[in-house]
Amino acid sequence: MDKLTYNPKELMVVNAARLLRDGDVVFVGVGIPNLACNLAMRTHAPNLQMIYEAGVIGAQPSRLPLSIGDPSLVTGALSVCSMVDIFTLYLQRGNVDVGFLGGAQIDQFGNINATVIGDYQNPKVRLPGSGGSMEIAGWANRCYIITPHQKRRFPAKVDFQTSIGFLDGGDARAKTGVRGGGPEAVVTDLGILKPDENGELVLAALHPGVDFEKVQENTGWALKQVQNCPVTDPPLQDELRILREELDPQRIYI
Amino acid sequence: MDKLTYNPKELMVVNAARLLRDGDVVFVGVGIPNLACNLAMRTHAPNLQMIYEAGVIGAQPSRLPLSIGDPSLVTGALSVCSMVDIFTLYLQRGNVDVGFLGGAQIDQFGNINATVIGDYQNPKVRLPGSGGSMEIAGWANRCYIITPHQKRRFPAKVDFQTSIGFLDGGDARAKTGVRGGGPEAVVTDLGILKPDENGELVLAALHPGVDFEKVQENTGWALKQVQNCPVTDPPLQDELRILREELDPQRIYI
């Protein structure tokens, strides 16, 4: 295995995993967030606690779960509860440290659209809608967004605010009275965006071999960057090995 | 066994049991209501469904339960749920046909005091309080009150409305917007009181050998009676046998 060869998805998984802290209680979806959590657990965050919106706590799946309600998440889990319980006792109560989000559009202030392209009543493209993301974005203590970096995915303003980042920036989010802290980072295949003090997403790190211009080209607003914008450490051999050999050997998501 | 000899408690149990209808879902307490339900089940109401406020549905206790949370209510029950569930999914939702109530005072309009004799903040006697009776009185489709007939228990007006009957009468109860129908009968050791169209408790039946004057003496307001006030059928031999031999052989409640 060549440790310096990796694909964009592996890069996103590895960088997302590194953002997790040991002991975090994480609201996990299937796919890339699930891989990121499992990678973090096998590296620096052995005490990560994973919760699935279907009501599963502490799953130990014997296979890679293909849906959020995979039966392998239940067999051998620590606890299973109803959907109302997972949303109230865990999420709304403030027991969830981290939520993962994705969507068709992410805008300059980290707001997400997973509902509709075009007009709501007269849609150009009807998307799946919120699911649990409206509540996760509002109530998790912090959120991470993982998405490929493409211009159509990063408009200045989303067509529909399915779940919020910092609204129009400034204290707009805080003024709603919402409990969670909002997005802390957007991990893409080009780099990492983070909100500045005004809630605007700015370039906070570049992946190896990517320059600012490349990111700006793929972003729908005039992108700012932090001073002396750092470069992320490339995926380690061990991270890639765990990912490829243990977590997704059939390469379903990576 | 002499079928014509029975005590006041047996008389109340038998008359309460006869008010239950086959198929009723009943919110049961321990003691006399529990005996009345079990007697009804063994006579005319085999499909009675008993619910306990501790969260037990369809108990089959192997012994006479001594507390509302007796473990023998759980072993072999059909279902056990949390207290919130019993109060919401069953009682507040309208799934309970019958509630049984008791209290230190019952007044002219069937309001009940189980909270305090004297002033609330400066009590003469502090009673146990509502428990679940505030909700049972409000939300069960119909209620029955079982109590010995004594003047101090039947004042014209209760010191404190722990749970309501018809408030001040007329449409006062309906106007609160409460869902249940209120008390349908008060079964005592002298007879049965029922609300008239104004919600006032009037004498609806006398037990054998009791006359109106005896009841009036033990009632704190000028008692009305229905025309041609009937006399209740005395307890049957079979009812007494079930009660004494099967339900409470140690005579704990009767």
Next chain:
Amino acid sequence: MTKLTTLHDAIKEYVHDGDLLYASGFTHLIPFAAGHEIIRQGVKELTLARATPDLIYDQMVAAGCAKKVIFSYIGNPGVGSLREVRAAIESGKLDFEEYSHFSMISRLQAGASGLPFMPMKQTGARDLEKQNPNFQRVADPYSGEEVVVVPPLKPDVAIVHVQRADSQGNAHVWGILGEQRLAAFASQHVIMTAEEIVDESVIRSDPNRTLIPGLVVDAVCHVPFCAHPSYTQGYHDRDNEFYLAWDEISQTKETLQAYLKEWVYDLPDRNAYWEKLGPEVHQRLRAGERFSQPVNYGEY
């Protein structure tokens, strides 16, 4: 008096044109067999409510059973789009009413609890609130801050699939619970399908596992493998290959209608459907054994 009946008769009696239907089960225990029976009986003008419409409502919409959907996520879980429902919404042929997962199940909770509304904390997102007048706000009397409230959802009929039930509809359910229990309590009528019909003594051996009591159930139908292509924990696996295949099948009207003809209209019931799937699928979906450790309730 038993409540046991056939799925055919239960649907006939309790599901009528124009009803508000909630076929419950979040990814798990989705009562596909009941959906197919409704399609076969040609029920029309239904309002179909489910957090995730999943393939079951995609099929019912394709078959012309629905006038409206109420949902919080219209995707093919783990695969992608739900083509029929999506196309019907995009073209304006299907009414819809949209929630987030939690506001959707909060409506069921209000319905199941007999409450006129359920409150939830603000999520900060207002675009959906603006589109759906069922979202309202009330002021918290303690702090003055606003909370979002939703009204009760009270379906005419809920369909719930369970692992094991007695003839009265007292049911043991395990694995992912979703909104199953609330749907049963919120609805006017409940049709229960069960993987196994067991003696009452099995239910009574573990009352804490009885999530749905017979007293809210109208009809009990013995329908093994009712949930395929979704799954029943401990009985059979999710047929992920079919979820992927549906993405192909639902690409054209022709393939879709051909599927409905072959797998719904031309089959009498779920037994025939399961037999038609054949031994290889049966083998692939087999669940192994991993039993719960017993608990002692005590003899008192």
Next chain:
Amino acid sequence: MTKLTTLHDAIKEYVHDGDLLYASGFTHLIPFAAGHEIIRQGVKELTLARATPDLIYDQMVAAGCAKKVIFSYIGNPGVGSLREVRAAIESGKLDFEEYSHFSMISRLQAGASGLPFMPMKQTGARDLEKQNPNFQRVADPYSGEEVVVVPPLKPDVAIVHVQRADSQGNAHVWGILGEQRLAAFASQHVIMTAEEIVDESVIRSDPNRTLIPGLVVDAVCHVPFCAHPSYTQGYHDRDNEFYLAWDEISQTKETLQAYLKEWVYDLPDRNAYWEKLGPEVHQRLRAGERFSQPVNYGEY
């Protein structure tokens, strides 16, 4: 990292003078051993919340631990009055705040759910509402009718007794559930006492039975017979004779203080208490065996 510790150390660390304490368990699983340890450690000025104060709070009030009780029923269940709490309220020596059962547990539900209030239907009864300003009303925005609301209860510490838990506090609970789970989620800290400490694999064999997850638990203490004279389903019976005896013991200050000296102050812990009860009581309270039938979670 294990959360296992002694009850002594858990009380020392998490229960402080002036705290709001919720010792949970509706008639079942009442953590008497924890109450006794709090008495031994001389904790003062507690606000004691419980739907039914039961003998545990009667004893703690008698021992001078409390400045206030929050309750919905102050009786000796199945016996009669709760003399100490009642006398302290009648004489004005103890602050109190009163609810009905449902409004009391609705406060816990709001606390456990992160909500600023929980609504309930009107019961028509207003006298208690007038006495307790925590009851408020809000208008249902759909019908205009008023509902009653109560604010969240958020105890500083909850004590929950469970049948079996692993070293992280993931707990299986069965039998009467009361408000156990809500109390754990509503509180800042949770002390768990367990009849048995089991390997994580026992918990994982039946995840639907895990009503309290370790992630909200601070300390796990192995305390068999913790609940006596109340009971633990499947482990020992309720000691009804003691409930009757307490009615006598609590008739005078002298007999009551003598009881506390003999059964609380002069004993080091629950083991000593259980031994002192003696073989006849052990025998009388034995629970027989009646096991749940297992369920298959499946191996996928």
